Amino acid sequence: MNYERLFHATLPETLLELAALLVLLVDLGFLRKASLKTRIVSSVVIGAGGCLFAVLVLLRNGAEAFPLGNWMSIVKGIERPIIPPDFATIGLLLGGGPYVTVLQIGILILTILTLILLVDTQFTRHAGEFVAVVLMAASGGLLVAGAQDLLVIFVGLELLSLGLYIMTAFMKGSGKSAEAALKYYLFGGMSAAFLLFGFSYFYGLSGSTNLWEIQRSISMSGTNPLFYVAWVLVVAGLGFKIAAVPFHLWAPDTYEGAPTPAAAFIASVSKVASFGLLLTLSLNWLSPGGPIYGKEAVVEPYLRAVYKTWPGLSVIMLVVATASMVLGNLAALTQVSVRRLLAYSAIAHAGYISLGIATHSSYVGLGSAWIFYGSALNPAIRMNNAVVYYVLTYGLTTIGAFGVVSVVERATGSDRLDSFLGLHKRNPLLAAVLLVLFLSLAGIPPLVGFWAKFNLFAAVLGVSAGPVPFALVALAVALSAVSLYYYLQVLKRAYVMHAIDETPIKAHPVTMAVLVAIAAAVVILGCFPALLQNWIQSFYPVL
């Protein structure tokens, strides 16, 4: 094992861990007597600085791949090198696919935003610890997004999840926070057990923990029914992370009870990382023409046989996706707590994204894929980009939404729908931000949420024609019409109904600046949808 290479590949994660340690050192070592304000600000600055550093590293190097052995020796009989080694996942612990870099940068930026929202909160006196936990969880997220090996996946997920449990419980004076954390922890522990159980099946059946090796060994030996058991277990484990039905039960309670920055982090960063993992899994196990080895697959008949589609996993994901869309949207209709409403809307959004991931597999146009290799026109790449686009913009919007909820909650003491009454009078700017973010979540153009949905659904229809995907897309579009109702319920209170209390709501200028920046980003990215698409596409190698 080449440790220098390992260090290189995990540099962003390492930077986050170092920043976390530095935060602890400064906060506990030097600022023990300082005021809470100073301690929060210094912790946030150090944490955000660490994240920024990691972003810079990623922008310069891209997410580097880390192979376990000599990747060249694994696939025999192919002229080398067809693809640059950094984009091969063969025998990798950590993958460096183009979308991984994008997702990791996204995770870091969302973490920075979460940290900045922390400036205005007072739920804890232990600012340093909270920031350190956020940073460690974020580094877990980075690992999850890039992992190519079952063990790395599991370690990353645990690092991420443990951080989230702690963050949820951080509001020590609140029974709700403790309850939320306990529920989250129990569900999480159980789902981790499922996941590990599923992984053990994969290892037992294929003799390897590497995703690509597993795929290869299965396609050589034929599908064993036990794989279906393994898939169900794995989907159960990951379904918990993305809050997909029927593994969603923790979400409303956790969103409601957790301190706002923790809830925002769970709703955004953790989602981005988990969907990154699902993308990796579906690329390896489902997609025959993925961006990583699509070209090899079509050039080499030997490999072409390897990339069979696995309908089993696809069907499981489709069921989960449909259930999430339907239940999430319908349950959100009756919520009176905005946090719970956001939780159910998150479940619905997870359903849409899962729909994209489930249909990743069905692409069968192997013969022509290589023409488009690496170009935005390759359906598999389009699907990949669509999912990445959706997850990132959704994460951004949700953080903003939680930011608004947090400000309102501090002023009114509750996150009930009625505490938003007359928001347009109490703080017009905040109301405008809320308007933009919620309409974006509902998918109204020209906001970015529309393009996210649009890209995703177009990609689903692009990769898989047929009545089932079409019916599901139709269902998804119809349900997003339903979703407008509950988003309007909040906006109606903010803009239409009369205020009971008209005292202005004050927000910390930093918080306000972040929220306005997020809303502006949602509008600008929505008016110029190609900006983000081109940025994501720019990480692909030009061949």
Place this chain on the structure above:
Amino acid sequence: MLAWTIYLSFAGALAEALLPKGRNALARWLALAVAAAGLALAVQGFVAGMGQGRLTIVDVPWVPSMGIHFLLAADGISRVLVLLTGLAAVAGVLFSWNIELRTNEFFAFFLALIGGVYGVFLSFDLFLLFVFYEIAIVPKYFLIAIWGSTRREYAAMKLALYSFAGSAMVLIGLLAAYATAGSHSTGLVALGHANFPISFQMWCFPLVFTGFAILAGMWPFHTWAPTGHVAAPTAASMLLAGVVMKLGAYGCLRVGIALFPHGLDSWGFSFIGIGSWRDVFAVLAVIGIVYGALVALAQTDFKFVIGYSSVSHMGFVLLGLVTLNQIGVTGAVMQMFSHGIIAGLLFAIVGRIVYERTHTRQLAELETMHLSKRLPFAAWGFVVAGMASMGLPGFSGFVAELQVLVGAWIAKPWWALATGVGIVVGVAYTWRAMQKVFFSDALPSAHVLEQEHGQHFAAITWPEVTGVVMLAGVSLWVGLYPRILLDSIERAVKALLAGGGQ
């Protein structure tokens, strides 16, 4: 230049939103300036485009990976409808002169709605059109929910959900068309040449057509229209009936019929005389015409009468569209323009001039107020508008409805016959409303009479006079000299019906 109608409206909306509170007069004049500038641009574009076909205004790649272009263009149909939008915008601002509650926000939503409408009429890219179409939904909701009257929150939510459900249907159809076409262009012209398989058109056409027709008030999806119109503030009901319903009809024509012409072909079998989607929609349109008129006849609320009359009149548009012949479709576009003007005028008189003074819309109460004597301007305005609405020769409605009827007769005579019933009832409900509200001799109770004595209605203001004169004048002008619009429309319709190239 026409593209600036869009930019200007959105810029105006932004400026209004940023305006400090309490500067109501400034907000009004700003809105009027923006609307008037939009109208000037629309007139200029209309005049410049006379005798010409489709002119591309802007064409830049917008979402290159999907082949979506920011493609604005205008043909005769677009130019006429842009002109209508300009007129409706100016009239809307004039009749909102008395809005005192959150004035700047009102005009911000108003101008955003107008901008979206301009955008739809000028888009020649499928998805760009859809984006503008959806942009128009949200301002409608807030205009009604905040500044509306009777059951406004219910009506606003109903309208928003109907619109969004319709646009969801459209989006599904468009996504399917995009995936099926397999081309990497989403321009309407390019897709017009895509030659979708007939089996595909057969199910995609009704989906898209119905989706758009919901907003055009097609029976039985019309129920949002009367409640929405009644609840909306005057300017918003003018816009709803005047231009927003036209968005739906325009979408039916520009997207539904132009992209999926074979969706209207015969199914190959017929069931109780219905053998194609064309028959289905024609029957729904005829039902809408007759049903809307009959229900309008039975209303007790003045504004509901006009609300249902809109459903009836929009039925003419839909019927004209599915005749698929030159004269019928021309008539449909003409009716879009004509109804936009006349409905605006009617709503202005009912919702603003009368209601703001009498504070009631119940026919039974208005009967006792002797409005022809006390509000002669309103009475004569309504007489003119009512005549135009009935389709009396000399007004725009006559030209439009005549063409639709001739087109329907050419297509299937019984369509025209059934529609005739609607026209007769149309005369009846207009007459009934006019007679009851303005020219009734019924006396109020002695008590009310005593109160009324010596109590005068507020004088008619200049914005009201200007608005009424402008709208009535346009209707009359177009009625007397229809060629001015017909030349543009006919040419564009011919190109559109010839298929593909539009």
